[in-house]
Amino acid sequence: MDSEFLEDDSDNIAEIKAAHDRAVNEFYKSDLKKCDQFKKALSSLTGLNDTQPIQNVEISSIELCPLYYNYAVVLYHQKKLNSALKIMNAILHHAQVDNMSNKFLEKAGLLTVCILLDTNQAKKADNLLETLQNRLNLNNDDILMVEEDVLESEQKKQEELDEDQETFRRQFRLALIRSKLNSGKLNAVVVPQDETSSYAILKAHQFYLLNDFQMSAKELSKPFKNEPITLQNYGEEQNVCVANNMGLIHFNVKHYSLAVRFFQQALQFDHKALENVRKENNNQLPLHCLGATRRSEILYNLGIALLYLQRPKDAFDCLLVPLNVYHKNPRLWLRVAESCIMVHRQHLKEQESQNKNIVSSVIGSGMHRKYIITPSQQKYTPDEIQSSSSAIPSPNLEFASLCLRNALTLVEHCRQLLTTVDEEVTCNPSKPLTKTSIEKLQLHILTASSYVALCLGDYTLALYHARELLKIENLPDTHKMMGFLYAAESCIMLDRVPEAIAYLDPKILMELKSTDFETVSSPDWNINTLEAVNAVYTYNLAVSLAIYGDYELAKTRIVLCRHHPVVAVQTKMLELYLEMQSGNIENCKKKIAIDTPQYF
């Protein structure tokens, strides 16, 4: 049972408090290392159990708040943030209705703010900070220091405050700056420049959000004055942050291989830090080191960078790790599918590049001599090896299809949440999704779903997705093109050739504009001009006509696109086919002579 079930009895409360005090003292005696024991004690005293995510928390008396706070602290360090948040909300509720001391409110408030920031709920964090400021009567000047010379005034105040207060103010300021940066209030915050790593990273963040990547990198490259912040002393590793953020900066200026290197470095730092901490503490980690790894998020960043660097197999391996944790993130499922699709495409390309000639070989001799025409490429060969061990996912199209189904369901769900709640939906580990980003995500998922279904031979599904895609209002031209092409191909495979020809009507081409195609920044996308679009459309129309048996009309279409590099090889083959079907064997031989004179 989640809720407090003990009677609201002052004797009972005193007992609980006493037991709690004992547990805490013991924990401190163990140097904050006997975490399991401590957690067990807290769990039995609060009646809460976090083996499942905690749903309801009721704290019967304000006297018991420290007990619940301590439980939340343990959960926080174990990165069970949603459960911790539920507890903190219950505690803060008491702050509203009862008379809570400022000292405790400071701690509880700050912890809640950090949990909100860590779960990408910056707007809520900002609101909470404002409330705390008012409630605790924190003067803005003390906290934010609008002027540049922070240190001087800080020093003056320091004489008046005790160490605890000083720490609190420092943490409060860091949290405030973080929340402002992450909730989009970039210009409302002035980051002190005191050459410590924390502020340098925040300043770099500010530059980064203003798209000033050079200055951002400069901030991160400065030597820091402070003692390095490590896992052992502070529960996080500053090198990891710096390396990761440098990776982000390089990613944003399209230096993908540098980005990959930085992310890999961040991983190494993270791993080493964990190793060191384990060694230093004889494998009994103190509380603040418990969940201190950032491996999942770094692997997310690394996976995306590898995808853009066109190393999809590696990207796939990386992305599977955060997928395990953030399995409600529709965009992450799409990214995994994208890596599977890229693996497939690279495989196809490899096959294509093996023979671009009309004739792939010559067999026999004398009057039995024959040209072997380069066969039509097989669309997709299912992964024969993997079908047995389906427990381990593999970057094939079947898995992509599964991913896309999940992505579609999740993005639909996000769409619905949007109309009922705020303008943002959580999407950890990334920032929350806005309405526009959800819409963009959905159309990418639909397009990919249609493509994958097409490759796997599920033409009915492919056609369905293509039609859903084409129903969307204000569809970007690139997706419109793909929608029509996928629909046409599906129709052909479903033996509905006249419909396919309708989807390839040249009139559609006239409505497309070039701006959309020029700005596509995906690697390995070569349809960048209207001429290229035209070429692909015309070629596919010729194919449809050829399949329909209308060879003459097909020939007239082919003439229009034969010179464009995007379809050069394909048109060559189609022309040969048309000549063969029309009985013009001599023409065929002439073509072969031009294409591969050595075989003639």
Place this chain on the structure above:
Amino acid sequence: MHRSPLPILADFLFLHNLLNEKSLDHMSFESVSAHVQKKFQKNDLISVGSLLCFLIKNNDLAETNNRLVAYYLLYDIFRNDNDFDSGSPRDSPFIYFLFQVIESKDPNFKLTQVERNFIIQLLASGTKDLCKQTPHHIRQTDLLKIPFDLTAVRKMCMDKDKEIPANVKSNVMNVLSAPVKSEVTDSAIRELMEGLFRRDTPLKSVFGPQFMTIAPPLLPCDTDEIVWFDPNSNKFRPIQDNETIASSQSTETEIEKLVATAFKQALTLHDQKILENELEKDKELVNHIGLTPAKLSDLVENNPLIAIKCLLMLMNSVQITEYLRALVNMEMSLHSVEVVNRLTTVVELPSEFIHLYISNCISTCEGIQDKFLQNRLVRLLCVFLQSLIRKKIINVKELFIEVEAFCVEFSRIREAADLYKLCKSL
């Protein structure tokens, strides 16, 4: 979809040799067919059929004999075991091919009249009449005296054809005859057969119109997606001992804080009320809140009502003189006047204090440079004095000269003139 591998090369060579054997001429079709079916597995018969089509289409079977046997095999090797009635069209997938052969318009394709008739008879009436015949016999006689009607068979074939999707039907074998380059060698056939075992073999590949499928581009990645690491070095530690929460001692600390703020800025109405209540509740509190005469002016300027409350509570204490002295020496302002005013209405302040205060105020007013501010303060003082006089708090006679001079100096201001009149009237 599991692809069956091709039968081995040796089997193909066997087949070709069989078809080229001289003795074939006098073997019955039936026996050749049985021979072949014994040699090859059922799964491989499709490949056999494909090979025969390949050889027929590309003119690799030199003699009519060979070709007749090939046609027969194409028709017969796929027969259903239970179906002994040789009158009905077989289930051979190559029936369509046989139609193509007899209807071919390709000038390069070799087809004699005998062969054509043979195929037509096969298609129309099956193998029942032909199975015992030999190629030799067929060549010698001309069987096609009875016109055979192919419409039924053709219809059945077309119907079946309709079931096949257009994109499949449009595929052809990926082979073309190449120009003769060198002389025929003995191993020509062998080379040919070996060639059919390559990866791109026409027996397993197709050639046809191929749609170009464009793969979708990657979803653009913006700063919202990839994760920036902000510093988060918060070592939250568990709370120890009986820290905090709602105890009365903490209330006091809170009040101290409130009072501390009261010296610096105006409190919100809410906080003001809290402080007033607390002061009211605990008479001793005013001594514990850190108020000193030195700090009084701050309190007066920021929270005059609180100041009034505090002073009232301190009225009977020893320190009050000090506070009053501080008040007197305070810079004159709206708030300070208000505080003094209120005090005078509630308690009886020592008259020396009041006189001193008034004198100081008058000097202040005379000394101000800023005309605007001066006017304001003069008016304030006049109103204040009028109030004091009316309430009989002060005896004008004692201050008369000073006040009169003051009023004359500022006679341009209406309130001063009023005051003067008032004084004169008493």
